Amino acid sequence: SSASTPIRATLFPGDGIGPEIAESVKQVFQAAEVPIEWEEHYVGTEIDPRTQSFLTWESLESVRRNRVGLKGPMATPIGKGHRSLNLTLRKELNLYANVRPCYSLPGYKTRYDNVDLITIRENTEGEYSGLEHQVVRGVVESLKIITRQASLRVAEYAFHYAKAHGRERVSAIHKANIMQKTDGLFLKCCREVAEKYPEIQYEEVVIDNCCMMLVKNPALFDVLVMPNLYGDIISDLCAGLIGGLGLTPSCNIGEGGIALAEAVHGSAPDIAGKNLANPTALLLSSVTMLRHLDLHDKAESIQNAILNTIAEGKYRTADLGGSSKTTEFTKAIIDHL
């Protein structure tokens, strides 16, 4: 409750439009009396040798200590000798599952109605191993690594999530007809976990067929779990069904119960500082963070305020066809609390 000691959470406002949309979250949380105290961390301007990236050691320590955080978009500065900020966060914090709920926003029309999907992406290995070599001139290879440990871990998370959220089915997405060993191991792990959840239906769907079925009829799916790159692709496809990455939340789950929610859209430098950005993805991400903290009442009231504001249609940012400023849209959400 708001009377007790506040929960400390790390906030990475990020770059570009990041600070503006983070401000929107802070205001909505304050108005909703969410018992959270933010520890704000910006991306550094120099490479921190302890993280080998522009992320400061302090900011990572902050997430490790608080075990919960919210992250705006971070553009990786161009140049050599450092790692992508997003990938560094995933690796350093061992953020093994990326959960992206994707649902139609009432009143915001796209080609699809009633989309309600959850993509759960393995977030640490697969095609993102970073292992690449030139074999001979003109011949290069990338290694896709699948481990039993990481596959079991994300499968376990997916079934746990499905059960906790009253979902009916988990679909494992793969290309094991071609990558029999790697995707085959992934499926084997999913099957092992599925056996422990007889109340949840389990199926396996080849990725190409999955994409075709998703665009034909997304209602065929419920919770989807998959290796890293397939998750990258399918979560963006799903976001497209309901309007794009500006509208979909995301939350990364790490070892030891860490949850780092994030807006996965870009930092949109062209509109940064102009009070034009749509804070919806970061706000909905902050809601997933609240649910992770079991602050369900606050989560519910903020989510409803966001959805009702969009549904009403009077205050919408330019990307949704409206003409509201970020601050006007934020105020409208607060008025709907």
Added chain:
Amino acid sequence: SSASTPIRATLFPGDGIGPEIAESVKQVFQAAEVPIEWEEHYVGTEIDPRTQSFLTWESLESVRRNRVGLKGPMATPIGKGHRSLNLTLRKELNLYANVRPCYSLPGYKTRYDNVDLITIRENTEGEYSGLEHQVVRGVVESLKIITRQASLRVAEYAFHYAKAHGRERVSAIHKANIMQKTDGLFLKCCREVAEKYPEIQYEEVVIDNCCMMLVKNPALFDVLVMPNLYGDIISDLCAGLIGGLGLTPSCNIGEGGIALAEAVHGSAPDIAGKNLANPTALLLSSVTMLRHLDLHDKAESIQNAILNTIAEGKYRTADLGGSSKTTEFTKAIIDHL
């Protein structure tokens, strides 16, 4: 012209519904007086040691000799010790580019209007290398191989195709932000070829973003070229936009000017032999084969007959919501010639 010596072409009717839809093509070609003589080859019932698969050596020789063929669906028999039929054909005939035109069928409504896309997929390497290892227990790897030679070859084909078909833009689809060496080499090759085609616009799009844009607005794209697995995924996604794999043609281009057109849908054993199958994908594939042979008048008249029959809506197979038999639909097409 139909008076001169007929062109010999290989026909793989394939399994399941394959023979019925192949029969449909044969009848339409006959009615349209296409100067083609088919050499029919069925998949063998035993492994041919020369192909290490159920494909007979004679059938491969037939395609090599004729340099043009049409293929129905082939289900790979279950069991060890042999290779997938589709993959064997690609490897043995060096079918390096898979071209999948995808356009809205007039009168057949989906969520998308006026789709008009061409996916060109590298068809011999990438994630389909077949190189996989167990590193230690519980850790497996798959190798994605990208070569300069295969990348240049498919890029060259894509730009050549774009120019020959009056297309404006080629988009190279990649994930070079993660696989810098492999997808990086693929992009480098595309850029080299793009320089030789100043009249064709060139852009590079990350695969996740491409999928999101495709479902939001497919009109953003024109010709897409990409490594093997991305092509597998995106061509199915595109097919989904216009109704599915039952409606989209495909043609494989091999070294030495080989063209093997194919229906990429499954063999649908559940409806095989029941005169229920939709021959559209195989018929439209046969049209791409005719265009490859520069039989443009025949191609045009058959394509129009197919599209007009579907548009009219009186004769449609069950998968398109109608109740026509395969033979009735075929007869309607012939009547529209």
